[in-house]
Amino acid sequence: MNPKNTNTMADEPWRMPSTVQELAANVQEPPSRYLLPEEERLSDQLAGAEMPEAVPTIDLRRLLASDDGAGEEAAKLRSALQSWGFFLATDHGIEASLMDALIAASREFFRKPLEEKQAYSNLIEGKQWQLEGYGNDPVKSQDQILDWSDRLHLRVEPEDERNLDRWPGHPESFRGLLHEYTLSCKRVKDGILRAMARLLELDDDDRILDQFGDKGSTYARFNYYPACPRPDLVLGIRPHSDICVLTLLLMDEHVAGLQVLRDGTWYGVPAARNRALLINVGVSLEIMSNGIFRGPVHRVVTNSEKERMSLAMFYSADLEKEIEPIAELLGEKQQPARYRRIKCRDFVAAHYEYFSKRERVIESLKIQG
């Protein structure tokens, strides 16, 4: 049945599932709302295949240097983007101690009692869903299959538009660490997007960065996946592509779970040691690059023994800006536009509609022919 298209929840408790962390502490089996359809459950499929090669690894210091090494690293970057759409960035210049401290502080937040975390809830007055805060995805229909994860989702840039009332005040170190991490990640993101502009042979290294407009947004999302008694029946996050331009993902150092789809096969991405960052193309960049770079489809599986945490930094264009293929990449001699133009705000809204139906918004923007 199609629910009313309003977000009033008082008479519709199915819109407000409890946190997965609470469930995990209280149930022997995941409730039916979390169970995947039979055809997606086959355990061998959920297990994920071993990648046929190591995750492509790019030394960022070399990539951004102005000597011969940079050319070699750029060739590796091109091949990584064409084959997988993601790579591991090492030597990125962010202190491992900062990453460790931020992950430890966010773990401490997730361990706090529920009432304390609910003070940062993503439901306004316990009712209306918003992107920022602690909680889950919006539940848009009663038969929507839910994911086995909770999250804390915060807008970190532009700095003057932070909603600090959603930022945990405890542990006390949290806000300062997230601020520091945001500044460090910005440098990494800028460097990578400039290297990508060079790969596309754009006139100006800043051409991709220019596409963000005046008020590009950065969201930090702390994903928390409690151990699940039946990892063969649920997903931590369902298949999706990130909606943003670029994602910098700090994975759990010890617990794997991320899988990437390529040519119809799901491949498991091993946990990354040494605080390497997994860099992933988002579908906004797929549009901007006119399909030269592709946003990979990925998902997260759970396991029965260990909780898992990850921290994603999503870099998105200004909501008022239109996303479209960069003009320089189009032309009669080159390629016709493969994607329709869309306002970023509409793109994000459409993403959540499609995501709840387990579909990809980018498909609706492709120009046929």
Ligand SMILES: O=C(O)CCC(=O)C(=O)O
């Ligand atoms: O937890 C992970 O490894 C991936 C998370 C993810 O795909 C996301 O937050 O969009």
Ligand SMILES: [Fe+2]
């Ligand atoms: Fe993702």
